[in-house]
Amino acid sequence: MLNVFVTYTDKKREELNDLLSLSLSMELDVPADSLTLTVPYADRLADADYITVQEDGETVFYGQTDEIAAFLTAQSRVTRITARSLAGALLDNEAEPLMYTNPSSALMFERHLRPFGVEVYDTERHPYYGTLRIDKGMSHWQVLANYCMNRYGSVPRIEGRRAYLKGYFPEGEVAFGEKGIVCTEAREYRRRHKLISDVRLRLNRENGYNAGMVNSDPDAAFIRRVRYVNAVSGSATPETARRLLRASCRAAYQLRLRCPGLHVQALGKRASFDGKTGLRVSGVRFSLSEQGAYTDVTLRKDDV
Secondary structure (H helix, E strand, O other): OEEEEEEEOOOOEEEOOOOOEEEEEEEOOOOOOEEEEEEEOOHHHHHEEEEEEEEOOEEEEEEEEEEEEEEEOOOOEEEEEEEEEOHHHHHHOEOOOEEEEOOOHHHHHHHHOHHHOOOEEOOOOOOOOOEEEEOOOOEHHHHHHHHHHHHHOOOOEEEOOEEEOOOOOOOOEEEEOOOOEOOOEEEEEEOHHHOOOEEEEEOOOOOOOOEEEEOOOHHHOOOOOEEEEEOOOOOOOHHHHHHHHHHHHHHHEEEEEEEEOOOHHHOOOEEEEOOEEEEEEEEEEEEEEOOEEEEEEEEEEOOO
């Protein structure tokens, strides 16, 4: 069962009934989840602050309102509310320019997460040994993402009030198709132009780009698309080349499914579709309207 709650600026909370429409979009590669909902007009909604969406009592979205729009005509009176998850505040706020030396997860939490409502994070006993520079104009999200990439080689994610610093890989596997969640539509995309065939590496100042890494994905066997990484510059390493290759393989294959009902909790899980394995749910978009409820699910190759 789907329930939507609004918390007002005076901290009072109530459930929103009579939903006219709702759209919830979540992607692994997009920092902030986004929500749009439409309900019958009420003066009180002008003070809406936070929105919580729950499925069977479990929170699937928590975020602050971005826009509250009232549409008043002779035929209808409705309010449309858009909101983003807590990562939206990290994107919108600029971090103080400075240099961290041996920063810890606790420090990152206190400086870049707690001020924006995050309450839980992945803890560590030891700091990251190195420096982390915050340039003028960098957002709190950029700072956090740089820290997580340097320390864990992963992209952080904020779910509800929790931050996953070591990457977001929920347990379990979800099956779609005949032996799993019913799908009314499936579209497969093989985007060969996204594939990188190999990356040339410069490992020292004396020699040129005489080292390299080749994409082992069979889909890249007949593709020639080369990139160059200067591992001497200090801003790149051989791991940068590996990430480029992995990212190209993820972007090159997509399987898009439409499934009746709410399935946003499949995000990030390993997946299969009619016997095809080695996939991961990279995006979900739930839509509720008078036409019904369905979830558009995007699967990509799993490189974890």
